[in-house]
Amino acid sequence: MxxxxxxxxxxxxxxxxxxxxxxxxxxxxxxxxxxxxxxxxxxxxxxxxxxxxxxxxxxxxxxxxxxxxxxxxxxxxxxxxxxxxxxxxxxxxxxxxxxxxxxxxxxxxxxxxxxxxxxxxxxxxxxxxxxxxxxxxxxxxxxxxxxxxxxxxxxxxxxxxxxxxxxxxxxxxxxxxxxxxxxxxxxxxxxxxxxxxxxxxxxxxxxxxxxxxxxxxxxxxxxxxxxxxxxxxxxxxxxxxxxxxxxxxxxxxxxxxxxxxxxxxxxxxxxxxxxxxxxxxxxxxxxxxxxxxxxxxxxxxxxISSPTDYRRLTAAETGYYFMGPGASETLHKLFIAELDGEEAKPTTAEVIMGRKLKVPLAGAGCALFQFHELCEMPLGAADFFGLFKNFHTLALDNVPIFGAHNRTSAYRFVTLVDVMYEHRARFMCSAEGTPKELFDKVVTRADAPPKTKTRANLLEDADLLVDDELGFAKDRTMSRLTEMHSKEYLKEHAEAHMSAEHPFSAVREA
CATH class of the missing domain: 3.40.50.300 (P-loop containing nucleotide triphosphate hydrolases)
Structure with missing residues (x-):
């Protein structure tokens, strides 16, 4: 009733x-x-x-x-x-x-x-x-x-x-x-x-x-x-x-x-x-x-103050995130394998307001960049949106640990991850550390340790990046990097691009 x-x-x-x-x-x-x-x-x-x-x-x-x-x-x-x-x-x-x-x-x-x-x-x-x-x-x-x-x-x-x-x-x-x-x-x-x-x-x-x-x-x-x-x-x-x-x-x-x-x-x-x-x-x-x-x-x-990070609950044990000796070589081999025999070559991607983005290597909907070619250049969200309107997969080589010496690059990387996540793009990378280790030196003012005068501590604190915006954004970025290598996310990625009006040819699950 x-x-x-x-x-x-x-x-x-x-x-x-x-x-x-x-x-x-x-x-x-x-x-x-x-x-x-x-x-x-x-x-x-x-x-x-x-x-x-x-x-x-x-x-x-x-x-x-x-x-x-x-x-x-x-x-x-x-x-x-x-x-x-x-x-x-x-x-x-x-x-x-x-x-x-x-x-x-x-x-x-x-x-x-x-x-x-x-x-x-x-x-x-x-x-x-x-x-x-x-x-x-x-x-x-x-x-x-x-x-x-x-x-x-x-x-x-x-x-x-x-x-x-x-x-x-x-x-x-x-x-x-x-x-x-x-x-x-x-x-x-x-x-x-x-x-x-x-x-x-x-x-x-x-x-x-x-x-x-x-x-x-x-x-x-x-x-x-x-x-x-x-x-x-x-x-x-x-x-x-x-x-x-x-x-x-x-x-x-x-x-x-x-x-x-x-x-x-x-x-x-x-x-x-x-x-x-x-x-x-x-x-x-x-x-x-x-x-x-x-x-x-x-x-x-x-x-909405839930203590649970649901992205991390679905994190896969393996994915396309490589670290340690040989990580860069492994990334390049995987990139070539994803092309299904298509030749990788430089190209240009159209972005909004008449701008163009040079892509060092591309093929079959996949693009390969060195970190400095994307995050140490004068690029912004408009360029990244244009990139993921043309490519479903990004391979990024040599992602560094972030600190005071590369603050601007850290901001660009956070924006890049946001845009990539919004487009349900696939991310393959080689990095100097885990997602958490990449941002260990980034803190808010409230979390910054007190300054000390000892020589050892001065050297240790020299690269500490105290930045409220990055300090808050880093948790979102770490969480998204973890989720983007989960089986659930990669399945969503494949479904999103395979069901597109003009599907990319090289999309498949991990």
Missing amino acids: RVVARAVRARGLQREVSRRRCHPQVASCSADVQSHDRHRKCYPVAEPRAEQWRCADSPAHPRSLHDAHQSFAARGLATSADASISGDEYKAGPLAEYERRIAAGELKSGDEYQERTLMELQELYENLMRDGYDIGLEKGTPRSSQRNSGGGWLFRHFMPQSKKPSPRGLYLYGGVGTGKTMLMDMFYEQLPETWRKGRVHFHDFMLNVHSRLQRSRGMADPLELVAEEIAEESILLCIDEFMVTDVADALILNRLFDHLFKKGIVLVSTSNRVPDKLYEGGLQRDFFLPFIAKLKERCVVHP
Whole structure:
């Protein structure tokens, strides 16, 4: 009976969503007149405290997935994967998908940190399903910020206003491998395909912004034009790995998101850092601080502090990571073997904004570089994105231990790993040490040992790299390097590239 009741409630919501699609004037007039005040009381928008984001008469935050079922079902939403809906595409939300994956053995149960995060995502999912039309999520409909532009003063004064503020988004932060990206993607995939929504990595997002700015030169406020273009494409914007290290990005973000939030953007993002720690110690950070305030106002800030690094649980004992004597020779032999008889030769890869990247040796979708040819050259995320749009496998020779002497190279290597991981590319390398040993000399200011005056300690500390951004980023990089050599990741890599429209010829599992 419980399953039937959920299915009936889900169908009721689906009929309401369909009715609002087919008869928008009904949604914007009679529904708003009758229940606008009640809805605003239940779901205040952009309040400074997350505790005020729920109905005054609703129960306290659910303690478990079972309690969450009761809470969400009581509000008329299906929270079970077996409440299937016919007709237009409708999904029950991230909470039900999470349960389905646990039941199918795809995920482990019992992670209370992930469960609490799922409840926040489910709450946002409900708000968006309720207000999707009003805030312009449906493609082909005007956005909320574009409505009520005409009709005269009398009409606007006496008739109900259909312009509706967007609900607050979510900013998920926590340690590496805790499942932030997986949960955000689960939420994103449950939302209708017909919506204005976008999912992007932070590096890719900023590259896209800079590219749009180049095309908007000469405009009075090019950032407002860029924000208008982004809002027209995506009212819901999911950004993975929010990490600000570049002064140009820091100066842009405040004004850009000021425009985006005014245009009704709902932001969902993941990060390793709490908002107050973003761009900490960066140049001209005072200009960046207003962005942090806007972020905290427009997003519920939620920690996911699971002590488990799920990437390391699946780490393979062997992979394509070679160390010690003969590591470089082994890497070269493996690279040649991966070409399946195709000749390796130099080539050039096209990257964004008209740039070109020279590739020393390439063939069959694989590229071979010496470390200094990628990470000691004036290259950035744009070049790396271009590289992995042309190649599915990177062989990198002689990755060094990082310290004060090669700080810039360490930053480039971290960015390279991020872009490679985002593209599900395969990584083969020879290195001076394990992923952990590569970053042993990189520490945050809080973890830096006190300076000593003895000669031995001065020599030992000479190459210590004290850098907050790298100190936080290194855990993510070590975790990803470990996962990228796991059987599960290599299987995902093969499936991703073999299923591409133009599959590479040399992709196969380890």
